[in-house]
Amino acid sequence: MILHILDEEKFLKKAIQIFNDILPKDNVYLIGVNNKKSEIFHERIQLDNMFYVETGSSRYKRVFQEYAERADIIFFHNLYKSYKLNLYSLIPNNTKNVWYLWGAEIYGLNPRINNILPLTQKAYNSNLPLLKLLRKRVLSKIKKNYEWHLFKKILTNKIDYVLTNISEDIDLLESYIPNGTSKGWFTYFSFSEQNFEDRIVLKRNNILIGNSSSETNNHIDTFELIRGKDISQRKVYVPLSYGDEEYKRVVISEGRRLFKDKMVPLTEFLHLDEYNSIINGCSILIMNHKRQQAFNTIMMAIAAGCKVFLRDENTIYSCLKREGFLVFSVQKDFGGEDAMNPLTEKEMLRNISLCQQLYKYSTVKSRIKQQILSILDEQDKT
Known part of the structure; x- marks a missing residue:
C-alpha cells in the first residue's frame, strides 16, 4: 500500500x-x-x-x-x-x-x-x-x-x-x-494528446507574466523590462489568484500605474479551459523567477506555442534546454529588438512535438x- x-x-x-x-x-x-x-x-x-x-x-x-x-x-x-x-x-x-x-x-x-x-x-x-x-x-x-x-x-x-x-x-x-x-x-x-497542430494560433499578441501573487515572481522587475517595449496592441495578463494579499495589491497598483487598462490581473481561480484560452491568446510568457517555479504553467504555454522567457539561474531553464526545447533567457534575450516577436510556426511545432514526445x-x-x-x-x- x-x-x-x-x-x-x-x-x-x-x-x-x-x-x-x-x-x-x-x-x-x-x-x-x-x-x-x-x-x-x-x-x-x-x-x-x-x-x-x-x-x-x-x-x-x-x-x-x-x-x-x-x-x-x-x-x-x-x-x-x-x-x-x-x-x-x-x-x-x-x-x-x-x-x-x-x-x-x-x-x-x-x-x-x-x-x-x-x-x-x-x-x-x-x-x-x-x-x-x-x-x-x-x-x-x-x-x-x-x-x-x-x-x-x-x-x-x-x-x-x-x-x-x-x-x-x-x-x-x-x-x-x-x-x-x-x-x-x-x-x-502531461501533454494533452489532442491535435495541437490544428489549433495553433499564429496571430496573437498578449503577454502573460508570472503564475501567482508571490514575490518570487519578481513582477515589478518584469514590469520594468517591458516598459520600453511597444505593448499598444497587447494585454498584459498577470495571474494573482493565490499567494500574498499584500503583495497582490502592490502588483496591481504598479501594473495599473505603468500599463493602465492594458494590465489585466487574474485575481480569481480560473477553470483550466479558461486559463488555457488566455494562454492561447498570448505570444509571450515571462517567468522572471530566480528559483524553479510554475513548471506546469510553463509547459502549458510551450504546448500552446508561446515564446517562453526564463532566468538563466532557474533550473527549469537548464532542464528545458537540456531536453531540446526552444526557450529564451530573460537576461540575454529580452533586451533584443526581436524579443517581442512571436515564435514562427516551425518553432512552435518543434516545441510542441518535443512536448508530445517527452510528456504525453x-x-x-x-x-x-x-x-x-x-x-x-x-x-x-x-
Whole structure:
C-alpha cells in the first residue's frame, strides 16, 4: 500500500488520477486541509481511500500513524509544509519513504537563498505595514532556519528516494545537503494528446507574466523590462489568484500605474479551459523567477506555442534546454529588438512535438509506474 501525503490544492486531482491509473487498488490519500485559509481549486473528490484532515491536528497525526505503520511506501508530495516536517518521529524506518521535490523545499526553506530581485523587494517592503515588515524580517527568518533544520533532518534520516523531472534541482540539493537518497523521476504535468497542430494560433499578441501573487515572481522587475517595449496592441495578463494579499495589491497598483487598462490581473481561480484560452491568446510568457517555479504553467504555454522567457539561474531553464526545447533567457534575450516577436510556426511545432514526445500522458504514466514498481520491488526484498 502507498500512503500519499498531500495538500488540498490545485495539483491534487492530477496526483490522484496518475496513481489511480497505475495502481488503482494500492493507494491511501491523506489530504491536509487548512481550515483557516482553505485554497480549494477543485470540486472535492470523495473516495473510500481518501481522508481530508486538518493539518497539524491530533487527528491528522493519528490517521498518519495508523496508515504509515501498514504502508510499503509513504509518498510525500512536497516537504516544505511545517505539519509534514513535524511528522518526523512518526515516520517508520521500515517503509520506503519517497519525496517528490516541488522546489519550495530548496528555495523557500533555505536561508542561504534570496529569490527576490531588487525592484520587487523595494516596492513590496515599502508598502508593507511596519509590524508585518518586522515580522517578515525577524520572525520569518527564525522560522525559516528552524524549518530548514527539520528538513535536513528528515531528508538525511528518513527519505529513501527523491523524485523530480528536473534533475538540476537534485544537483542543487546535493550542493546544500549531501545525502544518500536514491534519485528518480516524477511529474504531475502531461501533454494533452489532442491535435495541437490544428489549433495553433499564429496571430496573437498578449503577454502573460508570472503564475501567482508571490514575490518570487519578481513582477515589478518584469514590469520594468517591458516598459520600453511597444505593448499598444497587447494585454498584459498577470495571474494573482493565490499567494500574498499584500503583495497582490502592490502588483496591481504598479501594473495599473505603468500599463493602465492594458494590465489585466487574474485575481480569481480560473477553470483550466479558461486559463488555457488566455494562454492561447498570448505570444509571450515571462517567468522572471530566480528559483524553479510554475513548471506546469510553463509547459502549458510551450504546448500552446508561446515564446517562453526564463532566468538563466532557474533550473527549469537548464532542464528545458537540456531536453531540446526552444526557450529564451530573460537576461540575454529580452533586451533584443526581436524579443517581442512571436515564435514562427516551425518553432512552435518543434516545441510542441518535443512536448508530445517527452510528456504525453501515456509516457508519463509508464515512467512513473516503472519507478513505483521498482521501489515496491526493493521494499519486498528488505
